[in-house]
Amino acid sequence: xxxxxxxxxxxxxxxxxxxxxxxxxxxxxxxxxxxxxxxxxxxxxxxxxxxxxxxxxxxxxxxxxxxxxxxxxxxxxxxxxxxxxxxxxxxxxxxxxxxxxxxxxxxxxxxxxxxxxxxxxxxxxxxxxxxxxxxxxxxxxxxxxxxxxxxxxxxxxxxxxxxxxxxxxxxxxxxxxxxxxxxxxxxxxxxxxxxxxxxxxxxxxxxxxxxxxxxxxxxxxxxxxxxxxxxxxxxxxxxxxxxxxxxxxxxxxxxxxxxxxxxxxxxxxxxxxxxxxxxxxxxxxxxxxxxxxxxxxxxxxxxxxxxxxxxxxxxxxxxxxxxxxxxxxxxxxxxxxxxxxxxxxxxxxxxxxxxxxxxxxxxxxxxxxxxxxxxxxxxxxxxxxxxxxxxxxxxxxxxxxxxxxxxxxxxxxxxxxxxxxxxxxxxxxxxxxxxxxxxxxxxxxxxxxxxxxxxxxxxxxxxxxxxxxxxxxxxxxxxx
Numbered sequence: 001x002x003x004x005x006x007x008x009x010x011x012x013x014x015x016x017x018x019x020x021x022x023x024x025x026x027x028x029x030x031x032x033x034x035x036x037x038x039x040x041x042x043x044x045x046x047x048x049x050x051x052x053x054x055x056x057x058x059x060x061x062x063x064x065x066x067x068x069x070x071x072x073x074x075x076x077x078x079x080x081x082x083x084x085x086x087x088x089x090x091x092x093x094x095x096x097x098x099x100x101x102x103x104x105x106x107x108x109x110x111x112x113x114x115x116x117x118x119x120x121x122x123x124x125x126x127x128x129x130x131x132x133x134x135x136x137x138x139x140x141x142x143x144x145x146x147x148x149x150x151x152x153x154x155x156x157x158x159x160x161x162x163x164x165x166x167x168x169x170x171x172x173x174x175x176x177x178x179x180x181x182x183x184x185x186x187x188x189x190x191x192x193x194x195x196x197x198x199x200x201x202x203x204x205x206x207x208x209x210x211x212x213x214x215x216x217x218x219x220x221x222x223x224x225x226x227x228x229x230x231x232x233x234x235x236x237x238x239x240x241x242x243x244x245x246x247x248x249x250x251x252x253x254x255x256x257x258x259x260x261x262x263x264x265x266x267x268x269x270x271x272x273x274x275x276x277x278x279x280x281x282x283x284x285x286x287x288x289x290x291x292x293x294x295x296x297x298x299x300x301x302x303x304x305x306x307x308x309x310x311x312x313x314x315x316x317x318x319x320x321x322x323x324x325x326x327x328x329x330x331x332x333x334x335x336x337x338x339x340x341x342x343x344x345x346x347x348x349x350x351x352x353x354x355x356x357x358x359x360x361x362x363x364x365x366x367x368x369x370x371x372x373x374x375x376x377x378x379x380x381x382x383x384x385x386x387x388x389x390x391x392x393x394x395x396x397x398x399x400x401x402x403x404x405x406x407x408x409x410x411x412x413x414x415x416x417x418x419x420x421x422x423x424x425x426x427x428x429x430x431x432x433x434x435x436x437x438x439x440x441x442x443x444x445x446x447x448x449x450x451x452x453x454x455x456x457x458x459x460x461x462x463x464x465x466x467x468x469x470x471x472x473x474x475x476x477x478x479x480x
Contacts, residue, residue: 002062005047008051009047010046013047013051072423075168075377077422078422079268080424081272081274085335088333094109107306111306112329114306124245125254127287128294129283130294133284134325136242136243140239140241143262144175150293153292156235158206158236159181159207160207161178164186165186166187166191166412175210183201192219204235207237210241211240216379217415218374218422224257237260238261242264244375245269246424247351249269250348261285262284270331271332294316295319308323350425355421356378357423358423358435362443365384365439366385367380367383368381378420379419379420382419389454390445393410394453398442398452398456401459407420
């Protein structure tokens, strides 16, 4: 176990000292108000630079990462990040850019964004794309604000947004943040949108229906064309949550299904670093009717030059400082060029194959609420194991003992003791077989030795914790 940095502190140990700046230095009393000057030095650890480096490298090796272990996460695509993407983003011409440079000096970066927009529009079947949003939820908010602007431009004041009961949690949160009343639409016995219930809730006060396809259960909404028709017949729009785009790339396109606006999670689907709070990128693609409302500026090309256009009178305005998380855009652009259209299509097909392979390997030991083939992910129920004394939370903790990150659990809420498993296309058959064997072993442990599971994890640096107390009474002080 690695000691705390304060425990490594030794009086007199210091970091490297820089040479004097060579300019006259004024006393602090002349530079800062008296009340802002410390009377004594802060209680910082005293360690050498080498000790600091070794300490944080050892801590990093205790972290779980996609470069070291398997994430069967579900709800968030955690695929391998090819290092060529990192090399491209670190090129001096990209990493050294300043957002206030004249456009004459940033033609390469503007061309990249212009081309990336065209690639994403083609992949999704949409008319145009804004690259500004910082991540998926931000993209959702941007899309909903464009929907609001569209209806207001028509003189309509629509107050409701429809959201399936299997939706990602950000969907109702985004709609509520935008000032809409959220109305839940029921799922049918197949785990899909209940079209009868949807029709009962449609009306002139509905702004849009938010959904993803495949849905959060990993099931393809095969009535999507009828859904689009009945939604559009009332003047409402159809919003696509692109979190599950990794399942359908190159096979079907949201625009062809009838969706009017969608966000994409480039930090999921296009293989850029994901997790740890960012950075992300959540471009929003729109059908032709919503193009006038895109955020400013847009990247345009005319007379042999790329430029930023602010001439958009119906725009919802800027939604992100400068032009989005550019480094993430470079990584996604590199990934798409490397893969090509055929490669992206194959990636989705492999993701679907891997998910169905795992499902087939454990379906006899776990309850499967929906038995039809899944797409890139599936949801099982731990009800059978809970009845034997170990719930889904316990099984997720036990997975940590075998070097696997726990999948998303207790989501979606419509499945009891839910565990959502998404293997992604980048995992080998050997890894999938190992995960299947581990899941089967845990199921057998629950049957014969449930206390081994309920007391897990046993091999991690920190063992089982009281999560309720940790959430309500966090203790972040090293000396307490």
